[in-house]
Amino acid sequence: xxxxxxxxxxxxxxxxxxxxxxxxxxxxxxxxxxxxxxxxxxxxxxxxxxxxxxxxxxxxxxxxxxxxxxxxxxxxxxxxxxxxxxxxxxxxxxxxxxxxxxxxxxxxxxxxxxxxxxxxxxxxxxxxxxxxxxxxxxxxxxxxxxxxxxxxxxxxxxxxxxxxxxxxxxxxxxxxxxxxxxxxxxxxxxxxxxxxxxxxxxxxxxxxxxxxxxxxxxxxxxxxxxxxxxxxxxxxxxxxxxxxxxxxxxxxxxxxxxxxxxxxxxxxxxxxxxxxxxxxxxxxxxxxxxxxxxxxxxxxxxxxxxxxxxxxxxxxxxxxxxxxxxxxxxxxxxxxxxxxxxxxxxxxxxxxxxxxxxxxxxxxxxxxxxxxxxxxxxxxxxxxxxxxxxxxxxxxxxxxxxxxxxxxxxxxxxxxxxxxxxxxxxxxxxxxxxxxxxxxxxxxxxxxxxxxxxxxxxxxxxxxxxxxxxxxxxxxxxxxxxxxxxxxxxxxxxxxxxxxxxxxxxxxxxxxxxxxxxxxxxxxxxxxxxxxxxxxxxxxxxxxxxxxxxxxxxxxxxxxxxxxxxxxxxxxxxxxxxxxxxxxxxxxxxxxxxxxxxxxxxxxxxxxxxxxxxxxxxxxxxxxxxxxxxxxxxxxxxxxxxxxxxxxxxxxxxxxxxxxxxxxxxxxxxxxxxxxxxxxxxxxxxxxxxxxxxxxxxxxxxxxxxxxxxxxxxxxxxxxxxxxxxxxxxxxxxxxxxxxxx
Ligand SMILES: Nc1nc2c(c(=O)[nH]1)N[C@H]1C(S)=C(S)[C@@H](COP(=O)(O)OP(=O)(O)OC[C@H]3O[C@@H](n4cnc5c(=O)[nH]c(N)nc54)[C@H](O)[C@@H]3O)O[C@H]1N2
Ligand SMILES: Nc1nc2c(c(=O)[nH]1)N[C@H]1C(S)=C(S)[C@@H](COP(=O)(O)OP(=O)(O)OC[C@H]3O[C@@H](n4cnc5c(=O)[nH]c(N)nc54)[C@H](O)[C@@H]3O)O[C@H]1N2
Ligand code: SF4
Ligand SMILES: [Mo]
Numbered sequence: 001x002x003x004x005x006x007x008x009x010x011x012x013x014x015x016x017x018x019x020x021x022x023x024x025x026x027x028x029x030x031x032x033x034x035x036x037x038x039x040x041x042x043x044x045x046x047x048x049x050x051x052x053x054x055x056x057x058x059x060x061x062x063x064x065x066x067x068x069x070x071x072x073x074x075x076x077x078x079x080x081x082x083x084x085x086x087x088x089x090x091x092x093x094x095x096x097x098x099x100x101x102x103x104x105x106x107x108x109x110x111x112x113x114x115x116x117x118x119x120x121x122x123x124x125x126x127x128x129x130x131x132x133x134x135x136x137x138x139x140x141x142x143x144x145x146x147x148x149x150x151x152x153x154x155x156x157x158x159x160x161x162x163x164x165x166x167x168x169x170x171x172x173x174x175x176x177x178x179x180x181x182x183x184x185x186x187x188x189x190x191x192x193x194x195x196x197x198x199x200x201x202x203x204x205x206x207x208x209x210x211x212x213x214x215x216x217x218x219x220x221x222x223x224x225x226x227x228x229x230x231x232x233x234x235x236x237x238x239x240x241x242x243x244x245x246x247x248x249x250x251x252x253x254x255x256x257x258x259x260x261x262x263x264x265x266x267x268x269x270x271x272x273x274x275x276x277x278x279x280x281x282x283x284x285x286x287x288x289x290x291x292x293x294x295x296x297x298x299x300x301x302x303x304x305x306x307x308x309x310x311x312x313x314x315x316x317x318x319x320x321x322x323x324x325x326x327x328x329x330x331x332x333x334x335x336x337x338x339x340x341x342x343x344x345x346x347x348x349x350x351x352x353x354x355x356x357x358x359x360x361x362x363x364x365x366x367x368x369x370x371x372x373x374x375x376x377x378x379x380x381x382x383x384x385x386x387x388x389x390x391x392x393x394x395x396x397x398x399x400x401x402x403x404x405x406x407x408x409x410x411x412x413x414x415x416x417x418x419x420x421x422x423x424x425x426x427x428x429x430x431x432x433x434x435x436x437x438x439x440x441x442x443x444x445x446x447x448x449x450x451x452x453x454x455x456x457x458x459x460x461x462x463x464x465x466x467x468x469x470x471x472x473x474x475x476x477x478x479x480x481x482x483x484x485x486x487x488x489x490x491x492x493x494x495x496x497x498x499x500x501x502x503x504x505x506x507x508x509x510x511x512x513x514x515x516x517x518x519x520x521x522x523x524x525x526x527x528x529x530x531x532x533x534x535x536x537x538x539x540x541x542x543x544x545x546x547x548x549x550x551x552x553x554x555x556x557x558x559x560x561x562x563x564x565x566x567x568x569x570x571x572x573x574x575x576x577x578x579x580x581x582x583x584x585x586x587x588x589x590x591x592x593x594x595x596x597x598x599x600x601x602x603x604x605x606x607x608x609x610x611x612x613x614x615x616x617x618x619x620x621x622x623x624x625x626x627x628x629x630x631x632x633x634x635x636x637x638x639x640x641x642x643x644x645x646x647x648x649x650x651x652x653x654x655x656x657x658x659x660x661x662x663x664x665x666x667x668x669x670x671x672x673x674x675x676x677x678x679x680x681x682x683x684x685x686x687x688x689x690x691x692x693x694x695x696x697x698x699x700x701x702x703x704x705x706x707x708x709x710x711x712x713x714x715x716x717x718x719x720x721x722x723x724x725x726x727x728x729x730x731x732x733x734x735x736x737x738x739x740x741x742x
Contacts, residue, residue: 467566615686
């Protein structure tokens, strides 16, 4: 057979690169970057190439598993759904809906089927126990976005192709390829910035790959970003540097912010941050006096006790230096589909919305407030362990591996084993799914279609790209959205034999009625022949800001037009443009610079300003050849030097009697792990770095390559009780440890 060429968006990380995939005899022959791709222009990393390994991985599940006598055995789809029907509805009948829970993980953000259908499962279950990896990651940013701009996905993005100064805090895009910011080839764009005379500055407790590229790098004590950022803002006021630029008419709360940051002068925060006061002041001046500048903060600023405050202050800093919504500063994307901040508002009128409320209900055991309908993922173990009404007895996990990815994984693992019933939608039998009674596999990415729901709302450039499946799927394997609908139907008492497509049609008709009223019949007629997420996408594109409005704007986008553009790399929708006030969805129609909830929390930070720094703390690390916990089984990525090492500063190594290559025991109270030490002056003294997602030595998993070099699980050390109280986000860094030779 002859070779065919396919174009497919990589679903593995937020860079969303366009790939060119050559196939012969249904075998992948090569994967490279798609030069014509309108977003990524040929950029690719080794993980994209490893999609072939993922597709061919013998450990990847292709058929369901049911646990019988403690062992996972292969089952048909019918048997798997029958098992769920046998066990889930009786449990709901006896213990109520809140005895069930769902947790969804990172890969779902890259799957239109999971993203658009997950909520149907949670609705059918009717439980308060909804958890996601968001509370291990970016919930603080989501909350800050919601409070300031009225929607959690309204994220101000660095206008990297036009800026002259870029400050990166707590992110390492050279390894991660960007997050809450879809920016393939960050390195190339940063180099271009430098080539036009601009500067890149990095603030990080480790001199990272990104810091090595930068014009300047400053160490910061883990967890102290809130103090640094408050001091930067303080300096702007103290030195009369505040300017709002083009958004001046749309910002409220400047004076409140000025009063709230009063305790945080540069000299006061300096010891806590481990940064000289002069450095902080100079940075504030540089940001204020550079006409095109952008501050970007990411996971290092989120996964700490003051995560929401730090995320908010990044945007406060951008606003008060006149860089919010300005070319070369921070801009908002305008997505072709699915963006709440483009819906129902004619351009240039102030956008008004419902705003954001949290705490509409609370976690049963900890009392943690709900945020965007979710409870903190780190509450799961205690919700399972603690008896009483609403005790969590049945859990459905979707594309998540919290036994490795969430703090105190060993406790969670034990708790999962005590559940009455557990179902996992997952492509591996791994550290988490080994606890499941039923595992339902999703398709290989190469067998699935692709359209990004969230990332075009976070992209450095506006675009619309669709990829069809590259390879045929195994006979009889459902789409993941169909699997979700089946479980939803079972939970609603409709039985295991309910037809997913019929359920989908009925649901779509109902939704169309609600959304389009008198026009519902026309919308249903216009989308005949489509179903599932494709139908949802067709509607979203056509009513979106570039859409054809179902024929009212004939030049506008339709699904077909986006599909047709696949071979030419998708449709380019241009550079980001200023969007305030039209994109706002706050009740006031303004940028809320001083949400009361945040001002109040800043007092908590003020009280904490003089806490002495622990002797030694641990932080995480990413490597370009890993992806959280689940790609260590792919030979192409697993080969080479071992990546799960503890980076230790030479002074700390000497202090603790450790030499390069030695094994160290890292302890947090009763809990400990062992890791190989790599002595490196990349580290700030007093800070140890160990990557997450490792620890593949747990019995019952089926990950033959990963098990060869299992690595240490940093999350076995971290504490499930440490959270940012506003967002419920876990604290993943800056945790005090001790270290000794093993
Ligand atoms: N200490 C520490 N811990 C961290 C972090 C850190 O920086 N430090 N980072 C945190 C962050 S940012 C995140 S997002 C979380 C991630 O934590 P999780 O969301 O739990 O993600 P993973 O650990 O990558 O697990 C992904 C799971 O999805 C499965 N999977 C992969 N593809 C598919 C698919 O197509 N369909 C289905 N159904 N399943 C699939 C994999 O087999 C795996 O079980 O980890 C967090 N944990
Ligand atoms: N190759 C690869 N790419 C990935 C992933 C992966 O696992 N591997 N995971 C994906 C996911 S889920 C996400 S969320 C993104 C995350 O993307 P990034 O936010 O870029 O994540 P990291 O590369 O971990 O960079 C975080 C940086 O914060 C620093 N840091 C730690 N603590 C602090 C602190 O208290 N203050 C400051 N200022 N800095 C601190 C760390 O040293 C690290 O350099 O990456 C995504 N991309
Ligand atoms: S950077 Fe790598 S993993 Fe991320 S989308 Fe691009 S090819 Fe895929
Ligand atoms: Mo993440």
